[in-house]
Amino acid sequence: MSAATIIVAGGLGTRMGARVNKIFMEVAGRSILEHSLELFESDPRVHQVVLVARQEDLSQCEPLRARFSKLSTIVPGGDVRHRSEFAGLRLLAAQIDSGGVDTVLVHDAVRPFATHALVDRLVAGVAQTIGCIPGLPAGRAIALVADGWIAGYPPNLWTVQTPQAFQATWLLEAHNKAVRQGFIGTDTASVVEWAGGDVSVIEGEVDNIKITTPEDLARAAAIASRRGSG
DSSP, rough: OEEEEEEEEEEOOGGOOSSSSSGEEEEEEEEEEHHHHHHHOTTTTTEHHHHHHGGGHHHHHHHHHHHHHEEEEEEEOSSSSHHHHHHHHHHHHHHHHTTTTEEEEEEEEEEETTTHHHHHHHHHHTSSSSSSEEEEEEEOOOOOOTTTTTEEEOOOEEEOSSOEEHHHHHHHHHHHHHHTTTOOOOOHHHHHHHOOEEEEEEOOOOOOEEEEEEEEHHHHHHHHHHHHHH
């Protein structure tokens, strides 16, 4: 296989309440973004990485290209996540059309603890279907509420994680179709499903947290300490 990764780092990070973009905040001596880049830099199946960032963060991201050889391009994102993903995907279109890239992984920059073992299972999954994504059962984290009272806990609800893996040609066509018809998805999988593609779900990883708040940052430091990250 020949895979490419799109790392999406276009969020505002308002819930963090900090002056600096959260992707540049440090965990165990490295920025959150660097942790995410390292996962794919060290994966032999991934031949290139496209980073999608906010326009105002591009200059701060640029020096990373000297440290991560697979980071081929850094591009500004769109006004919503869907369009940010497409901004990265467009740069891979020629390689996808020629067969040079057959698998695309899409990852949130602020999930610094995804592992190679998770990527292994995603790659195995996408060999059997159009897309494969990780998630965890929501359990009692999500409740039905009526008139201020808990009315029950819906079964079969999962919280979705990244990276998400897709057959490259399918993903490109799904995004092209979404642009033509004005569809805006909540994440990559929603675009593929809307376009008619099957997406399987595998169990994700408890440590694969998305860092959005100061509490998440503290939890990330604890995870990094336990895992010896740095």
